[in-house]
Amino acid sequence: GENVEQHPSTLSVQEGDSAVIKCTYSDSASNYFPWYKQELGKRPQLIIDIRSNVGEKKDQRIAVTLNKTAKHFSLHITETQPEDSAVYFCAASIEYGQNFVFGPGTRLSVLP
Amino acid sequence: DTEVTQTPKHLVMGMTNKKSLKCEQHMGHRAMYWYKQKAKKPPELMFVYSYEKLSINESVPSRFSPECPNSSLLNLHLHALQPEDSALYLCASSPRQGAMNTEAFFGQGTRLTVV
Numbered sequence: 001g002e003n004v005e006q007h008p009s010t011l012s013v014q015e016g017d018s019a020v021i022k023c024t025y026s027d028s029a030s031n032y033f034p035w036y037k038q039e040l041g042k043r044p045q046l047i048i049d050i051r052s053n054v055g056e057k058k059d060q061r062i063a064v065t066l067n068k069t070a071k072h073f074s075l076h077i078t079e080t081q082p083e084d085s086a087v088y089f090c091a092a093s094i095e096y097g098q099n100f101v102f103g104p105g106t107r108l109s110v111l112p
Numbered sequence: 113d114t115e116v117t118q119t120p121k122h123l124v125m126g127m128t129n130k131k132s133l134k135c136e137q138h139m140g141h142r143a144m145y146w147y148k149q150k151a152k153k154p155p156e157l158m159f160v161y162s163y164e165k166l167s168i169n170e171s172v173p174s175r176f177s178p179e180c181p182n183s184s185l186l187n188l189h190l191h192a193l194q195p196e197d198s199a200l201y202l203c204a205s206s207p208r209q210g211a212m213n214t215e216a217f218f219g220q221g222t223r224l225t226v227v
Binding site: 034036041042043044045046049087089099100102103104105107 | 145152153154155157160168202215216217218219220221223
């Protein structure tokens, strides 16, 4: 079955700096890769996603890149703000699959 | 309405109690999910309902019993739980099963404590 690894497990950056979180997946059939942000005590919320027919996607300060050959994808957050502090989960899904598999999460702290 | 609503938000129950968690969505989604999330861990899938029928049970103990009365509602009945079952229980929905490759919406969760 699919296995998703995520690094780093914790990340601290200064406000205004960029943050990068990397994930790798094992199943080459996976073709949908969402990123969820979960603030303490709150629900996971989708912040960006990418499909296998696209190499990069941007939404304001957030971007995701996908390398299907290497089976890895990354989340990039620019001009970080304190409100970006949260746990970020990557995930991978197979089209027509039953579920998606989450990575173990990255705790991002943006220091003022 | 892009909300998945879960009740209650918090629940404390004894090991001999019977309680139910409720989840509701009005987005016309036909796939609904129960996840369990322990502290500092990712959500773990428990059950999937597709078109009101149970399609996945991830080897969950029988003390957890899901129910989908209609396309908008999902329940999780709890009985004889153990302290290690304490966790955040998340409900999610997506347009259809196999469409976790489209946006899935999560509820706020029920924080369950078993004493």
